[in-house]
Amino acid sequence: MAGVNETTAARTRVADAVCERLREMIFTGELPAGARLSVPALAEQLEVSRSPVRDAVLRLVQERLAREEPRRGAVVAHVGAAELAAIYEVREVLEGLAARLAVENAGRRLVRALQGALDDHEAAMRTADLAASTEADMRFHRLIREACGNAEVVRLLDDVQTRVRLAMRTTTVTSGPRQALDDHRAILTAIEAGDATAAEQAARAHIFRLRTLLQQQAEAGA
Amino acid sequence: MAGVNETTAARTRVADAVCERLREMIFTGELPAGARLSVPALAEQLEVSRSPVRDAVLRLVQERLAREEPRRGAVVAHVGAAELAAIYEVREVLEGLAARLAVENAGRRLVRALQGALDDHEAAMRTADLAASTEADMRFHRLIREACGNAEVVRLLDDVQTRVRLAMRTTTVTSGPRQALDDHRAILTAIEAGDATAAEQAARAHIFRLRTLLQQQAEAGA
DNA sequence: TACCGCGATATTACATGCAGATCCGAATAC
DNA sequence: GTATTCGGATCTGCATGTAATATCGCGGTA
Numbered sequence: 001m002a003g004v005n006e007t008t009a010a011r012t013r014v015a016d017a018v019c020e021r022l023r024e025m026i027f028t029g030e031l032p033a034g035a036r037l038s039v040p041a042l043a044e045q046l047e048v049s050r051s052p053v054r055d056a057v058l059r060l061v062q063e064r065l066a067r068e069e070p071r072r073g074a075v076v077a078h079v080g081a082a083e084l085a086a087i088y089e090v091r092e093v094l095e096g097l098a099a100r101l102a103v104e105n106a107g108r109r110l111v112r113a114l115q116g117a118l119d120d121h122e123a124a125m126r127t128a129d130l131a132a133s134t135e136a137d138m139r140f141h142r143l144i145r146e147a148c149g150n151a152e153v154v155r156l157l158d159d160v161q162t163r164v165r166l167a168m169r170t171t172t173v174t175s176g177p178r179q180a181l182d183d184h185r186a187i188l189t190a191i192e193a194g195d196a197t198a199a200e201q202a203a204r205a206h207i208f209r210l211r212t213l214l215q216q217q218a219e220a221g222a
Numbered sequence: 223m224a225g226v227n228e229t230t231a232a233r234t235r236v237a238d239a240v241c242e243r244l245r246e247m248i249f250t251g252e253l254p255a256g257a258r259l260s261v262p263a264l265a266e267q268l269e270v271s272r273s274p275v276r277d278a279v280l281r282l283v284q285e286r287l288a289r290e291e292p293r294r295g296a297v298v299a300h301v302g303a304a305e306l307a308a309i310y311e312v313r314e315v316l317e318g319l320a321a322r323l324a325v326e327n328a329g330r331r332l333v334r335a336l337q338g339a340l341d342d343h344e345a346a347m348r349t350a351d352l353a354a355s356t357e358a359d360m361r362f363h364r365l366i367r368e369a370c371g372n373a374e375v376v377r378l379l380d381d382v383q384t385r386v387r388l389a390m391r392t393t394t395v396t397s398g399p400r401q402a403l404d405d406h407r408a409i410l411t412a413i414e415a416g417d418a419t420a421a422e423q424a425a426r427a428h429i430f431r432l433r434t435l436l437q438q439q440a441e442a443g444a
Numbered sequence: 445t446a447c448c449g450c451g452a453t454a455t456t457a458c459a460t461g462c463a464g465a466t467c468c469g470a471a472t473a474c
Numbered sequence: 475g476t477a478t479t480c481g482g483a484t485c486t487g488c489a490t491g492t493a494a495t496a497t498c499g500c501g502g503t504a
Contacts, residue, residue: 260454261455261456262454262455262456263455276456276457293455293456294455295455309449359472382469
């Protein structure tokens with residue numbers, strides 16, 4: 001079980017560990033977009049039998065991290081510009097919903113946590129630490145959706161974030177962190193004020209701007 | 223392969239057929255909410271081996287039509303009132319998005335199709351044909367989302383509709399067809415006028431009313 | 445009668461066998 | 475030089491074996 005149970009020994013399920021490992025390999029680029037997910041090859045590489053690998057690959061397909069090619073098995077999904085735009089259209093309304101619900105549900109604890117994420121984000125920007133900046137950015141969004149009290153919203157936005165991460169690997173796009181910081185401030189202000197409508201609008205505007213930015217980059221790069 | 227390949231002989235994949243058959247069994251009530259999805263038992267009943275049944279059950283779990291009980295395997299999901307409310311919150315913003323995009327993308331062809339669905343819906347109401355009424359209702363929504371040009375929206379709303387159907391089986395709720403008809407008319411009017419904002423608002427208001435209705439029924443039933 | 449331990453049964457999750465299908469490359473015919 | 479066909483290797487998808495383990499009924503005991 002080398003390379004698998006090292007990280008996840010908690011669950012006794014090999015298929016879960018394999019699935020997690022494959023996700024990791026996809027996000028680190030070890031398995032780039034378009035790479036074939038050969039069940040026997042992966043089984044040998046991860047030193048497990050084919051059954052859990054097969055289960056894991058099927059799950060990745062259902063999560064849209066992999067695609068079933070006609071008769072070539074599964075390959076790592078390539079999230080193109082058009083698909084990313086579609087995802088962002090959905091993300092816009094979902095983040096707006098999450099922000100609105102978060103205002104209605106949460107209190108000062110959320111505000112403090114968001115302020116912390118924002119501070120970290122600012123600090124990371126000052127030191128030009130891209131990784132920390134991205135982490136703080138994602139944390140900000142995660143805090144909001146997890147405070148919204150709607151499990152469906154959380155699940156769908158988790159899914160969105162995962163696929164956006166994949167798209168970031170497959171296509172070279174950046175999400176304009178400077179604008180993002182201002183946007184986040186506006187969202188936090190609205191949440192702090194307890195203004196659900198303003199929070200929804202600010203969150204939607206944030207994602208809308210990101211989408212516009214991505215479209216411009218896609219057109220420039222094409 | 224009795225009872226499986228009868229309906230779906232096209233795809234050479236047994237697991238797909240089993241998955242479809244299980245869905246059917248769930249929606250017809252042959253497998254009620256909470257029923258155990260025993261892989262060996264289903265394999266014998268459907269006269270296939272355990273492998274495709276296992277694959278199919280795992281897929282149903284991922285689609286949230288089944289849930290993994292700790293160590294009892296999978297059971298048919300029970301969509302409770304709270305979960306249904308959460309789904310409807312999401313559905314509200316997604317249907318709104320779909321309506322807005324549909325206005326921006328589609329033309330008279332869509333309007334005619336929607337008018338047809340509406341007419342059928344009215345006719346079904348007059349004859350008190352519940353099944354036909356439900357069908358026309360669902361068709362109306364499907365037409366809009368499939369005209370929106372965003373594959374993500376289509377997929378997510380398909381998912382929503384599936385789980386709503388499951389909820390309708392598991393809990394006894396009706397979606398107030400009379401109000402729905404008026405709502406649909408308002409949506410169509412906005413689409414016909416090419417007013418994207420009005421269409422979005424009308425679609426959201428429609429789902430919002432349904433959600434309110436469901437909540438009232440849940441409270442009354444509790 | 446209520447409670448509890450225990451054995452029989454059944455199920456999950458993983459390992460492995462196997463047939464059919466597909467793709468790639470090489471050799472051959474023209 | 476180009477097109478075609480054949481062969482080998484590999485993969486997918488289904489079938490089945492198997493160990494560990496949980497569930498459930500049942501009889502014994504207080």
